[in-house]
Amino acid sequence: MATPLPLDPPTRVLMGPGPSDVAPSVLRALAAPTVGHLDPYFLNVMDDVRAMLRDVLRTGNAVTIPMSGTGSAGMETCFVNLLEPGDAVLVGVNGVFGTRMCEVARRCGAKVTAVEVPWGRAFDVDQFRKAADGKQYRLVCVVHAETSTGVLQNLTGFRGLADELGALLLVDAVTSLGGVAVEMDEWGIDAIYSGTQKCLSCPPGLSPVSLSACTTKVLQNRRSPVQSWYLDLSLIGQYWGTERVYHHTAPINMLYALHESLRLVLSEGLKARHRRHRVHAEALWAGLEAMGLKLPVADGERLAPLTVVEVPEGVNEATVRKHLLDVYNLEIGGGLGPMKGKVWRIGLMGHSSTARNVTLCLSALSSALRAQGYQPADDPLSAAEHVLASCGE
Amino acid sequence: MATPLPLDPPTRVLMGPGPSDVAPSVLRALAAPTVGHLDPYFLNVMDDVRAMLRDVLRTGNAVTIPMSGTGSAGMETCFVNLLEPGDAVLVGVNGVFGTRMCEVARRCGAKVTAVEVPWGRAFDVDQFRKAADGKQYRLVCVVHAETSTGVLQNLTGFRGLADELGALLLVDAVTSLGGVAVEMDEWGIDAIYSGTQKCLSCPPGLSPVSLSACTTKVLQNRRSPVQSWYLDLSLIGQYWGTERVYHHTAPINMLYALHESLRLVLSEGLKARHRRHRVHAEALWAGLEAMGLKLPVADGERLAPLTVVEVPEGVNEATVRKHLLDVYNLEIGGGLGPMKGKVWRIGLMGHSSTARNVTLCLSALSSALRAQGYQPADDPLSAAEHVLASCGE
Numbered sequence: 001m002a003t004p005l006p007l008d009p010p011t012r013v014l015m016g017p018g019p020s021d022v023a024p025s026v027l028r029a030l031a032a033p034t035v036g037h038l039d040p041y042f043l044n045v046m047d048d049v050r051a052m053l054r055d056v057l058r059t060g061n062a063v064t065i066p067m068s069g070t071g072s073a074g075m076e077t078c079f080v081n082l083l084e085p086g087d088a089v090l091v092g093v094n095g096v097f098g099t100r101m102c103e104v105a106r107r108c109g110a111k112v113t114a115v116e117v118p119w120g121r122a123f124d125v126d127q128f129r130k131a132a133d134g135k136q137y138r139l140v141c142v143v144h145a146e147t148s149t150g151v152l153q154n155l156t157g158f159r160g161l162a163d164e165l166g167a168l169l170l171v172d173a174v175t176s177l178g179g180v181a182v183e184m185d186e187w188g189i190d191a192i193y194s195g196t197q198k199c200l201s202c203p204p205g206l207s208p209v210s211l212s213a214c215t216t217k218v219l220q221n222r223r224s225p226v227q228s229w230y231l232d233l234s235l236i237g238q239y240w241g242t243e244r245v246y247h248h249t250a251p252i253n254m255l256y257a258l259h260e261s262l263r264l265v266l267s268e269g270l271k272a273r274h275r276r277h278r279v280h281a282e283a284l285w286a287g288l289e290a291m292g293l294k295l296p297v298a299d300g301e302r303l304a305p306l307t308v309v310e311v312p313e314g315v316n317e318a319t320v321r322k323h324l325l326d327v328y329n330l331e332i333g334g335g336l337g338p339m340k341g342k343v344w345r346i347g348l349m350g351h352s353s354t355a356r357n358v359t360l361c362l363s364a365l366s367s368a369l370r371a372q373g374y375q376p377a378d379d380p381l382s383a384a385e386h387v388l389a390s391c392g393e
Numbered sequence: 394m395a396t397p398l399p400l401d402p403p404t405r406v407l408m409g410p411g412p413s414d415v416a417p418s419v420l421r422a423l424a425a426p427t428v429g430h431l432d433p434y435f436l437n438v439m440d441d442v443r444a445m446l447r448d449v450l451r452t453g454n455a456v457t458i459p460m461s462g463t464g465s466a467g468m469e470t471c472f473v474n475l476l477e478p479g480d481a482v483l484v485g486v487n488g489v490f491g492t493r494m495c496e497v498a499r500r501c502g503a504k505v506t507a508v509e510v511p512w513g514r515a516f517d518v519d520q521f522r523k524a525a526d527g528k529q530y531r532l533v534c535v536v537h538a539e540t541s542t543g544v545l546q547n548l549t550g551f552r553g554l555a556d557e558l559g560a561l562l563l564v565d566a567v568t569s570l571g572g573v574a575v576e577m578d579e580w581g582i583d584a585i586y587s588g589t590q591k592c593l594s595c596p597p598g599l600s601p602v603s604l605s606a607c608t609t610k611v612l613q614n615r616r617s618p619v620q621s622w623y624l625d626l627s628l629i630g631q632y633w634g635t636e637r638v639y640h641h642t643a644p645i646n647m648l649y650a651l652h653e654s655l656r657l658v659l660s661e662g663l664k665a666r667h668r669r670h671r672v673h674a675e676a677l678w679a680g681l682e683a684m685g686l687k688l689p690v691a692d693g694e695r696l697a698p699l700t701v702v703e704v705p706e707g708v709n710e711a712t713v714r715k716h717l718l719d720v721y722n723l724e725i726g727g728g729l730g731p732m733k734g735k736v737w738r739i740g741l742m743g744h745s746s747t748a749r750n751v752t753l754c755l756s757a758l759s760s761a762l763r764a765q766g767y768q769p770a771d772d773p774l775s776a777a778e779h780v781l782a783s784c785g786e
Contacts, residue, residue: 001448003659004441006418007649009434011426018642022427025399030646031424033404034415034596036724041402048397055394068598069462069623072641076623104622197642203427205461205598205644227620229497230462230469246729248465249411249590251598253423254647256400266396331429336639 071195074207085109159188201350292377464588467600478502552581594743685770
């Protein structure tokens with residue numbers, strides 16, 4: 001083949017389910033000169049990253065590590081390290097990522113009990129209790145923010161349930177971390193994983209993982225080796241710990257970028273950041289509803305960083321997305337699995353969560369819908385602006 | 394903790410065992426605006442990357458994919474996809490990475506037969522044949538370039554051996570790809586993995602993997618699911634193939650960087666690039682030997698991109714490395730495993746393989762050794778320059 005020309009990617013506005021827009025200072029950090037993975041300078045970067053991750057996760061856990069893979073690698077890290085063949089796990093399934101948890105757990109040889117509620121709904125902890133059927137489990141697994149449905153799961157009561165079942169509490173915080181409150185220690189979460197490309201607004205490629213002291217003990221007492229060498233936390237911990245034992249070559253430049261994105265999160269402050277996500281989401285919701293569009297998730301269970309919207313009757317969802325991308329350089333997401341073709345997913349995550357993007361998205365969507373003959377009921381912009389103004393923006 | 398200041402990494406010269414120096418245009422590509430992982434622009438980037446990877450690997454294999462993890466993830470990808478519990482594998486062990494192959498294969502439930510020769514030596518194919526003991530195997534595994542010892546393995550005869558044993562031929566090309574000839578199709582390699590941070594001079598974080606058509610069939614006929622969901626090529630292939638089925642969020646910006654680094658490799662031309670690595674390595678070897686230092690690997694088995702040098706009697710190897718880093722911003726590597734403290738590893742990989750770096754390294758090493766009371770026997774620079782001049786540089 002002829003050698004391709006150098007890349008010159010378009011500057012999109014990323015309002016899909018991730019990646020989100022990356023701040024210029026994060027892109028600059030990504031392009032900083034590569035140093036060696038055992039360079040004293042880099043060891044300091046690692047220490048900083050770990051300390052900042054602990055602050056963002058609100059935990060004091062010693063084992064707090066950005067894994068060298070995307071969010072799904074973080075999920076797999078938790079399962080392969082904490083499960084042994086024959087272990088029983090209880091998994092909440094109300095979307096793609098709960099389903100994926102079951103699949104990954106089965107590949108570890110676990111006996112999986114799925115707790116199911118319809119996609120688009122959150123769980124009541126009693127639904128888990130009932131499905132547990134009085135048995136003991138190794139893990140209780142729950143998705144905090146279901147990226148496929150836009151549902152935020154209230155985690156109150158899950159620590160108590162895990163205690164009743166003799167289980168560790170594992171939480172998927174891929175789409176929540178940095179966008180809504182995650183209180184790892186206060187909520188008694190034993191193991192958590194996240195991704196960098198959602199509300200942390202770092203490019204995709206790393207997955208923060210943290211384990212409680214209690215979980216670390218389970219890892220130390222395993223009867224069999226962890227089935228994945230690449231994701232074995234007992235080995236990786238020796239590189240991230242004081243020993244600095246070589247395991248694999250860390251993705252240096254990606255960790256520079258994570259360093260800068262965590263810096264931005266902490267400089268803004270977690271509370272201010274969560275409030276920003278909430279205010280812009282409410283403005284978006286008001287605008288979408290003003291247009292006559294339906295938000296299938298109930299208000300109390302709605303995830304601020306990612307909004308699911310039903311595609312109106314007679315509108316082709318892919319055509320609308322193509323219109324937004326071609327005309328406005330604006331990306332929103334389509335539905336996953338059984339929701340494919342039926343919904344859009346609009347992200348307001350991290351650096352993408354701005355009043356400007358709310359306005360842009362509502363205007364562009366309005367225009368794309370009109371092009372397909374759908375007439376918005378009311379003016380979305382004044383509805384959104386009303387919310388923003390009432391929040392002092 | 395107080396939020397750290399923004400990063401400002403030093404500009405090192407990277408002459409360790411990887412990462413190598415990254416070209417400015419690759420760093421610029423890394424920092425290009427992030428787009429979505431299903432963006433039509435990005436799908437073209439993926440197609441280009443795959444086509445260029447095939448050219449660099451000298452293969453027409455359909456399944457040719459940069460995995461979303463470092464070289465060790467590529468190793469694990471090959472083993473988890475190709476092995477099922479109880480399978481017999483034959484692994485050449487003459488350094489850290491052959492040892493790691495055994496460990497990863499065992500974690501897949503395989504029965505591992507190790508073929509051992511002393512560290513620092515290459516194999517004769519008959520040593521594999523003898524160790525095979527007339528039995529049949531699923532995989533014959535060999536490291537093309539042992540990063541821990543600086544040994545290049547001649548792969549002639551391994552295809553024939555694999556055929557005798559009913560096996561697939563798996564090759565670790567982490568430190569060879571882009572620096573010395575790798576002829577995947579011509580040499581009959583069934584499965585190969587590499588890393589981006591060695592002779593491709595892209596930052597660490599991706600691992601190119603390629604499987605022959607025959608290997609793909611083995612994957613399709615598995616009796617059990619691949620134990621890793623994250624590395625399951627039957628799923629990942631659907632994203633990299635024409636179906637574009639979502640599996641995990643690809644590390645967008647890292648793939649921009651790989652695109653640019655593959656472009657640079659192909660623009661230079663493989664033959665010219667291999668020659669460049671060879672010429673600079675020979676100049677380095679001449680200079681090191683002029684100083685009276687010993688190269689433990691025999692000339693015919695020596696790896697051009699990575700040279701192992703014995704630490705002279707009475708010299709503290711870590712002090713020398715610290716001197717090079719502190720005074721010259723120059724990184725070279727220490728020994729791994731049983732060679733720790735006894736050798737240095739000097740890389741001339743990809744963008745780091747320049748005449749200027751040969752000169753810098755020899756001068757700096759000379760100075761650091763003198764500081765410890767070691768007197769170089771002869772002038773290393775004129776020895777190196779003689780080689781360069783005789784090669785027209």
